[in-house]
């Protein structure tokens with residue numbers, strides 16, 4: 001007997017101690033190892049993540065992997081062992097699968113996606129559950145998502161609390177359900193519902209899910225492998241697609257974005273941190289400026305039920321803003337974005353004013369005006385906007401730049417954004433800077449304070465082309481305040497006239513150059529922001545971009561995108577543009593980037609090089 005025992009001490013099979021102890025996880029150690037176990041046993045016990053209990057004739061498999069009971073390798077092993085044990089136990093008549101704490105499993109453990117794959121895999125466990133001769137019941141509460149829902153779909157019965165939510169959010173991670181979800185959900189809920197849930201990733205309340213038949217309280221709904229559609233083949237294909245997606249850059253970026261959003265919430269400041277901070281109540285607010293952006297912010301505040309003063313110096317602009325706010329609120333109610341009650345209350349919460357005195361007691365005034373160099377998002381976006389204008393001055397058209405950047409993944413191109421926020425805003429910011437420097441610019445100005453300057457925007461401003469609000473800017477619109485941007489040959493004429501007057505030879509500009517100059521200039525600034533300690537990690541910058549500029553989630557954020565391209569390549573191209581455009585300081589390569597590129601430092605170690613001696 002003794003010879004069959006495999007000891008897990010350092011000697012392994014050569015261990016001849018002869019006295020053994022068993023610990024959970026089916027490991028056996030000789031007593032000589034007990035001093036190590038005394039230290040390690042708590043760790044070993046902690047990785048048992050499925051509690052197996054028998055109550056009456058029920059075996060209960062309770063997943064215990066806080067906080068969301070993700071289906072990690074230890075959980076999968078626990079479920080696998082549990083279902084086998086329950087099948088063997090004659091006293092057990094039925095099996096219940098559930099989650100301890102806040103939720104039923106909320107999906108596969110995303111952190112494991114970047115590690116080597118370990119068996120048992122979810123479909124294997126699911127099939128074992130399905131084939132179990134005793135009824136297997138999923139008892140669902142909290143969020144039953146992704147792999148969690150797939151496990152539930154393998155069970156013979158699903159019961160749920162009314163408050164439970166189910167869904168397949170894999171699409172938000174650049175994936176599709178990979179444990180038979182695409183095969184089983186259509187059979188249970190119908191093709192249309194399955195397509196909607198899988199492609200939108202939305203969470204469905206248990207009450208709605210019950211309607212679809214996903215949560216099946218009463219009848220046994222064992223899904224047979226042999227239905228009209230060849231299930232085995234379907235499963236094989238699903239696995240293949242899942243693996244392809246898992247290896248894709250898109251999925252990696254979306255997984256990164258998922259964790260980045262959570263990482264940035266754990267902020268630390270010298271005088272407090274995310275654990276100790278207490279939110280201050282905001283009872284009243286004010287927004288200064290009733291333009292497109294100001295009105296949008298007012299709508300957000302009103303939708304949250306917060307009273308707001310709308311301040312304008314000009315009565316006409318104030319009335320236009322009020323009209324815009326009313327129309328957006330009405331639209332939001334129609335689209336179901338806010339309830340009719342919130343819509344009605346909004347009118348009583350909004351106080352238009354032209355008197356600054358009214359604002360003296362408000363708790364919060366959002367800053368809409370771009371500060372000089374900006375802080376993080378605006379600072380990084382400065383070079384982005386500037387390069388766009390330079391590209392147009394050199395030979396591109398605004399519509400070309402917009403199209404390329406929209407193809408890249410931005411929801412709206414930079415020149416459409418400028419028309420939206422107002423050509424006059426960009427003009428006034430430049431004028432403020434010029435005033436500070438004691439410089440007067442003209443339409444012929446090509447340098448300001450030794451830096452390249454492009455007066456194209458100034459030309460549009462002086463022609464009254466202020467953007468959407470005047471019905472024309474870099475595009476023309478169907479009316480003042482219109483939204484449909486159309487290319488305008490007048491703009492092409494203005495650009496060509498500008499270049500002719502300044503003796504600029506226009507040239508063909510490739511899409512690659514547009515993407516590189518727009519993106520790499522702001523990425524370079526991003527590295528300088530890390531160097532300056534303005535952001536404490538690249539995730540801060542990326543999440544700002546995901547939320548502030550709707551940067552495509554499937555690219556993770558500009559810093560993650562740079563990492564995917566390869567820092568060496570990004571650095572070389574920045575040096576190339578610096579050589580070609582020496583009068584644009586945003587092309588001076590970041591020291592941090594240079595260092596990281598030379599050493600091929602992985603992204604999670606960048607910050608060790610961001611300050612001090614390593615830089």
Ligand SMILES: CCCCCCC[C@H](O)CC(=O)SCCNC(=O)CCNC(=O)[C@H](O)C(C)(C)COP(=O)([O-])OP(=O)([O-])OC[C@H]1O[C@@H](n2cnc3c(N)ncnc32)[C@H](O)[C@@H]1OP(=O)([O-])[O-]
Nearest residue numbers: 068070106107108109110111145146147169177178179262
């Ligand atoms: C043959 C091939 C087999 C392939 C099998 C494929 C299986 C399947 O189809 C694929 C999946 O399931 S894909 C997955 C599909 N499922 C999803 O995409 C669900 C993703 N999760 C969520 O949407 C939200 O977390 C909940 C709504 C569950 C809870 O929201 P909340 O109450 O506001 O909580 P919170 O603040 O958000 O998170 C708390 C902590 O938990 C962490 N964490 C969370 N989920 C994790 C996970 N799956 N993993 C790891 N960790 C996860 C999170 O990082 C945070 O950690 P921190 O260290 O404290 O920062």
